[in-house]
Amino acid sequence: MDKILVLTDLHLRGAGKTIIGLDPTARLQQSLDTALRDHPEAKALILMGDLTHSGRVEEYDVLRNTLKNCPVPVTYMLGNHDQRAGFRAAFPAAPVTPQGHMQHVIDLPHHRIITLDTHDAAANPAHSGLLCADRLAWLDAALAGSGARMALVFAHHPPHAVGLPGMDAIALRNGNDLLDRLRTTPAHLFCGHVHRTISGQARGVAFTMFKSTCHQAPLDLIRPDSTLSIAEPAAYGLLLLTKAGVIAHSEDIGLNLTPRSCSDALREGGLKAN
Numbered sequence: 001m002d003k004i005l006v007l008t009d010l011h012l013r014g015a016g017k018t019i020i021g022l023d024p025t026a027r028l029q030q031s032l033d034t035a036l037r038d039h040p041e042a043k044a045l046i047l048m049g050d051l052t053h054s055g056r057v058e059e060y061d062v063l064r065n066t067l068k069n070c071p072v073p074v075t076y077m078l079g080n081h082d083q084r085a086g087f088r089a090a091f092p093a094a095p096v097t098p099q100g101h102m103q104h105v106i107d108l109p110h111h112r113i114i115t116l117d118t119h120d121a122a123a124n125p126a127h128s129g130l131l132c133a134d135r136l137a138w139l140d141a142a143l144a145g146s147g148a149r150m151a152l153v154f155a156h157h158p159p160h161a162v163g164l165p166g167m168d169a170i171a172l173r174n175g176n177d178l179l180d181r182l183r184t185t186p187a188h189l190f191c192g193h194v195h196r197t198i199s200g201q202a203r204g205v206a207f208t209m210f211k212s213t214c215h216q217a218p219l220d221l222i223r224p225d226s227t228l229s230i231a232e233p234a235a236y237g238l239l240l241l242t243k244a245g246v247i248a249h250s251e252d253i254g255l256n257l258t259p260r261s262c263s264d265a266l267r268e269g270g271l272k273a274n
Helices: 024-038 057-067 084-090 133-144 175-182 262-268
Strands: 002-007 044-048 074-077 104-107 111-115 150-155 187-191 198-202 205-209 235-242 245-252
Touching: 002 024, 024 057, 024 235, 024 245, 044 111, 044 187, 057 084, 074 111, 111 133, 133 150, 133 175, 150 175, 150 245, 175 187, 187 245
Parallel strands: 002 044, 044 074, 111 150, 150 187, 187 205
Antiparallel strands: 002 235, 104 111, 198 205, 235 245
16 A cells, blocks of 8 residues: 655744644654654655744745655645745745646556645635635646546645534635535545544545644634634644555554553453453
């Protein structure tokens, strides 16, 4: 099985700056080190947007320095906290479409990875996302060119509600334009933005969302505050690509848990396992 690593919502800040008391750079480094240690044979690393917290060049410099020795090819995506100009200044060689969007295709034997750019500098409401006509036309071509490969589509903003009022208010504004395209082709959708591990189906499209490498969102189905955050462990996503499809895992970081057999634990307690 081919492996793909996924990190999302890095929210990097300048030196010494934290988010709810957490150091985004230290947590990214720990997540990256763990993922690469356990899966050095990964074919790609997808960074699924909100690379920085404010879109400043110095924040992108932190990202560039963190990734300078990464042995796995990196694909960058933009989120609502990013700024296109700041990213381009720090990563001038990153591929863009003729219209200047951060959209990219990676072909593997049985899968086509398609990364989308949902960043909208003029978003209303602020922090929501958009796929304009140019980006949708590019997606149409990418899907048409997938042939017999399964499409693995990555978008920072979810195109549908997830039940968290604050995040649902700043999702992809034209989400149905994306879902209508994916429901007619073998595809799996991956999103960030929400800072939670969530999976399900929207209008016939299977989706998976991953936690942040920094702070997470609580399961609050009532309050309309998109900034609610908790200090749960950081996490990375691992995709296992098979001829039959894709398997998505989410791995928490820093829990220092050693796997043990339940049978061994029962024996230690003088009990018999079933």
